[in-house]
Amino acid sequence: MIPPERTVAIVGRPNVGKSRLFNRLVGKRMAIVHDMPGVTRDLASAEVEDNYNLLDTGGIGMKPEMTPQMIHDATEEQVDFAVQAASVIVFVTDGIEGLTVIDEELAKQFRRYGKPVVLVVNKIDKQSAVRNLDDFFKLGLGDPQAISAEHGDGVDVLHEVIVSQMPPYKPPFYSKKEERRIRICLCGRPNVGKSSLGNRLLKAPRLIVSEVAGTTRDAIETDLDYTDSDGTELKFRLMDTAGVKPRRKLGSSLDYFSGLRTSGAIERTDIAFLVLDAMTGVTKHDKTLAGEVLKFGKGLVIVVNKWDLALEQFREQPVRGYETEKEFREAFAEAVDKELFFLPKSPILFVSAVSGFKVESILKAARTVDVTSGLQLPTGALNKTLSKLMDKQAPRIVGKKRFKVYYSVHVSSRPITIRMFCNREEQLDDRYRRYLETGLREAFQLEGCPIRLDLVGKP
Ligand code: GDP
Numbered sequence: 001m002i003p004p005e006r007t008v009a010i011v012g013r014p015n016v017g018k019s020r021l022f023n024r025l026v027g028k029r030m031a032i033v034h035d036m037p038g039v040t041r042d043l044a045s046a047e048v049e050d051n052y053n054l055l056d057t058g059g060i061g062m063k064p065e066m067t068p069q070m071i072h073d074a075t076e077e078q079v080d081f082a083v084q085a086a087s088v089i090v091f092v093t094d095g096i097e098g099l100t101v102i103d104e105e106l107a108k109q110f111r112r113y114g115k116p117v118v119l120v121v122n123k124i125d126k127q128s129a130v131r132n133l134d135d136f137f138k139l140g141l142g143d144p145q146a147i148s149a150e151h152g153d154g155v156d157v158l159h160e161v162i163v164s165q166m167p168p169y170k171p172p173f174y175s176k177k178e179e180r181r182i183r184i185c186l187c188g189r190p191n192v193g194k195s196s197l198g199n200r201l202l203k204a205p206r207l208i209v210s211e212v213a214g215t216t217r218d219a220i221e222t223d224l225d226y227t228d229s230d231g232t233e234l235k236f237r238l239m240d241t242a243g244v245k246p247r248r249k250l251g252s253s254l255d256y257f258s259g260l261r262t263s264g265a266i267e268r269t270d271i272a273f274l275v276l277d278a279m280t281g282v283t284k285h286d287k288t289l290a291g292e293v294l295k296f297g298k299g300l301v302i303v304v305n306k307w308d309l310a311l312e313q314f315r316e317q318p319v320r321g322y323e324t325e326k327e328f329r330e331a332f333a334e335a336v337d338k339e340l341f342f343l344p345k346s347p348i349l350f351v352s353a354v355s356g357f358k359v360e361s362i363l364k365a366a367r368t369v370d371v372t373s374g375l376q377l378p379t380g381a382l383n384k385t386l387s388k389l390m391d392k393q394a395p396r397i398v399g400k401k402r403f404k405v406y407y408s409v410h411v412s413s414r415p416i417t418i419r420m421f422c423n424r425e426e427q428l429d430d431r432y433r434r435y436l437e438t439g440l441r442e443a444f445q446l447e448g449c450p451i452r453l454d455l456v457g458k459p
Contacts, residue, residue, distance in 0.1 A: 001376055004409040004419065005167055006052040009082035012092035013075055013102050014062065017122040020149035021092060022056035025159060043406050051163060057082055060406060072102060079106055081406050083113045084456045085421045088165045095121045095129025099136055107139040116165040119144045120158065125151050181223065182370045185239040185265040188275030189285050193305040196353035197275060198238065204360050226363050234367055240265035266292060270414060271299040271366045278310035282339035290340055297415030297450050299369040300346045302336060303362065308352040345447045369448040377410040377444055389439040395432050403427035417452040425457035
């Protein structure tokens with residue numbers, strides 16, 4: 001996958017030959033053309049030679065019948081988008097028509113933004129275009145590249161010029177080969193059993209524990225090298241193990257939350273395990289804490305501890321409507337989901353620190369959520385999914401305009417961050433944002449991982 005900063009956008013007035021040029025640059029080089037139906041149909045995108053993402057903005061803002069003013073506005077919309085989304089802009093003009101007022105205006109806009117612009121004069125196969133060529137120097141965007149998109153003349157040279165303007169190649173964020181430990185932390189109200197769980201975990205079979213040197217008494221970290229039952233070696237770092245060892249109990253919940261912040265465990269962890277007490281269920285503090293975890297963009301897994309007590313109670317006093325323990329557990333999970341409806345479909349684990357029941361499932365869940373949050377979402381599939389979602393349920397119209405996404409790319413992981421190039425950022429309301437996040441989570445199976453939609457609109 002090509003990193004998002006290697007993106008090239010083709011812009012220009014209608015009929016100058018943008019899509020011809022797009023096909024030339026792409027076609028010859030066996031690129032992958034992303035088929036983008038629906039809302040983003042105004043944009044074509046493809047990967048050229050594993051080198052750059054090429055976008056044809058030609059359809060943005062275009063309608064069948066357009067007045068000159070509408071053409072002008074649509075072209076400006078393309079420029080706005082291109083300036084935000086691309087690191088190199090290919091500005092196409094029509095040599096036969098010669099330099100036009102719109103071209104001059106666009107050039108002015110480009111000069112203001114200072115992005116690399118490659119000026120292209122197309123249709124150079126015609127004599128009139130050759131005669132007009134000199135005029136284009138006036139635009140102040142450097143030497144025009146004379147090409148014929150129709151016949152292919154000058155396209156190879158243009159490709160080289162584009163590549164030369166590109167920012168230096170940085171390996172994509174997702175290809176980093178890192179020997180990293182998955183940082184996990186147990187968080188929750190006092191007395192839910194965090195210390196007991198932590199201590200239980202440290203005694204797990206097939207686990208080698210080593211304290212991390214240099215950590216202070218207050219925020220001790222412990223490395224866990226765990227061999228899974230299938231032989232997979234997993235490396236974790238358990239954060240804030242100061243809390244694991246018996247320590248003084250903090251009084252009020254306020255102390256508790258401020259205590260958490262200073263220890264910084266949530267900020268520094270990859271995955272947070274929100275420990276709930278099966279006997280009390282979800283409380284207000286649990287919700288607050290879950291909110292904190294998500295604010296920091298961390299993976300989140302729910303651990304229902306003291307499940308031994310809940311089961312004991314169930315056996316003594318069966319709850320009507322639930323025949324089996326399994327049914328009881330499922331109903332419990334459903335109730336937790338309902339209370340914590342704002343979670344990113346977090347897995348729910350039922351454990352007992354006292355009996356040791358399922359305590360190791362914490363490590364497995366950490367591994368699963370960590371892998372998921374490090375996934376790379378391919379640009380084509382991402383845009384297709386978003387188009388489908390937006391076709392299925394269109395965003396509201398605010399004022400006269402409807403929120404529109406031109407193009408999206410997955411820009412970073414942990415948390416999964418998706419940059420969406422759109423017409424107006426402020427037109428995405430919270431409900432629709434949640435709708436898109438939920439849709440993406442379902443499509444790409446991103447359970448337990450928060451998703452950030454990073455909107456980029458009109459500059
Ligand atoms: P923390 O404040 O969250 O660290 O909670 P502790 O680990 O200190 O546990 C609080 C109390 O709950 C202690 O008395 C534990 O023995 C008890 N406890 C913790 N986990 C379990 C569990 O799974 N089952 C039962 N029955 N008791 C538990």
